[in-house]
Amino acid sequence: MVKLQRVQRPKTQRGKRALKEREPKLLENARSLLCIRGNKTNNVMKVLLKNLHLLKSPHSKMYQRKNLDILPFDSTSKLEWYCQKSDCSLFAFVTTNKKRPNNLVLARLHNHITLDMFEFELNSKTFRSLDDFKCEKFATGNKPCLLFHGELFDNEPDYKRLKCFLTDFFRGEINMKEIDLNGLEHVMTFTIDSQTKLLSIRVYHVELKKSGHRIPRIELNEIGPHIDLTVRRTKLASDDFYKKTLKQPDAIKQKKVKNVTTNELGTKMGRIHMEKQDYNQLQTRKMKGLKRGLITENGQQSEEKRKKID
Template sequence: MVKLQRIQRPKTHRGKRALKEREPKLIENARSLLCIRGNKINNIMKILLKNLHLLKSPYSTMYQKKNLDIYPFDNTSKLEWYCQKSDCSLFAYITHSKKRPNNLILARLHNNIVMDMFEFELNNQTFRSLDDFKCIKFAPGNKPCLIFHGELFDNESEYKRLKCFFIDFFRGETNMKEIDLNGLEHVITFTLDIQTKLLSIRVFRIEFKKSGHRIPRIELNEIGPRLDLIIRRTKLASDDFYKKTLKQPTAIKEKKIKNVTTNELGTKMGRIHMEKQDFNQLQTRKMKGLKRNLTIDNEQTQGKRKKIDSTN
């Protein structure tokens, strides 16, 4: 026998609005993060989860209670159910054990199915939280500037996917056409060492100083958190599934205009096709100043005739 699932329909306007926001859109909302704790955690991982929650705020939801041990690399059904319940497409899961100390798992979902998942080990000796830096922070909801250092981000397929994951993780709203420079308040840098393959994440605040010119002088001040992560395991989506996630609806795609291109500077260049012209048949504009005066011509011709008659 097949069990039929009962569909509960909303009875209030608030419930209807909440379901309408979860419906598929042409331009999706910003990706939200779900922060989950494991059964066994230490104080450092608890602070780390709070910092990730603040970095993604207001697009972040945090579960305060501890959960039973979940093994995402074996079974992700429970985490997928939590994300669907909270309407989140990213999750951060922390645990701490003797086998895997200071364990952090970051993942992203597509259509409530886990797509890419990365497991990291936090270096607790170099870790510094947001509270350790006594300085001005950034406003929540602002888009950060992301900088990636390291050849592996462009050469190896696994680290290419990791770069794409962090861009998807921190980019925020995607339907913005223009960004105010004053709104760029912080920078997040990702540095990957080729030899040790240690991933260092730093967060800086952008400060504009007077330079005596129109363009201000920019200074970066570290505001935290400071993370040094070692990649333990990865679980990447297949190429076919990854290609499906990259598809865009036809309504969003820009219609290609014939014979119009855009160069590197952003200026539009147009190409016009014309037939070969015969310049002998080209009709120019007859200006009044170019016309000879008829009265002057008549006087000159009469004067020439008188001279000829006198000579005769």
């Protein structure tokens, strides 16, 4: 027996606009984050979840109630349903218990199906929130500058996927052609130790000061949150499913122009194909000394004048 899927039809103009916003697009919107807390959480994990919500704002939604019987690494169906309901493609889930204290689960979805999921342990002794730093913050919605430090991000496959995940998680707006350097207000650094495999996340505010030259002097001031994470478990998508998510529609692919290349400096170089030329018919500069012969009025060449030329 085939189960038919119910087609959701809008009844109001507001509902029609909401469904149109969720339709597939050639250029997708910025990824939204859904913040959820489990049955048992402490104050530290609540503050961490709130800080993640503020870092992703305005592309973030936060649930205030506890959610019972959710084990992400056993089943993600309920979390996927929450994300589909809230139109989010990222979720952050926090819990704490005796077996896994200060537990943070971050994941991203593709077509409402979990793609990659990472479980971290927060070091509560070194954690400092946004409120612990009494300094100037950045405006909400600004695009951050992401910096990665560590050999593991380039050598090991799992940490390569983690680097891609963190870039996708914090990069903000996607469809941006130009960036104003004056609007680049904060920097996020991700440092991983090759021995302890401790992931350190730091956020800095960019200050442009006078330097006496055209280029200003840049200073970085830490504004929080100050986060140290240890990777516990990972659940990565298969290679086939991951390659499927990287596929782009033909409409946004750049069409290749024949015989046009671009060098390392960005200069376009073109190649022109021409037919074989007959150099006997090539027009040169008109000079008397280059004339083959003089023509008489009747169209016949004068032998006397030809001898003088020779």
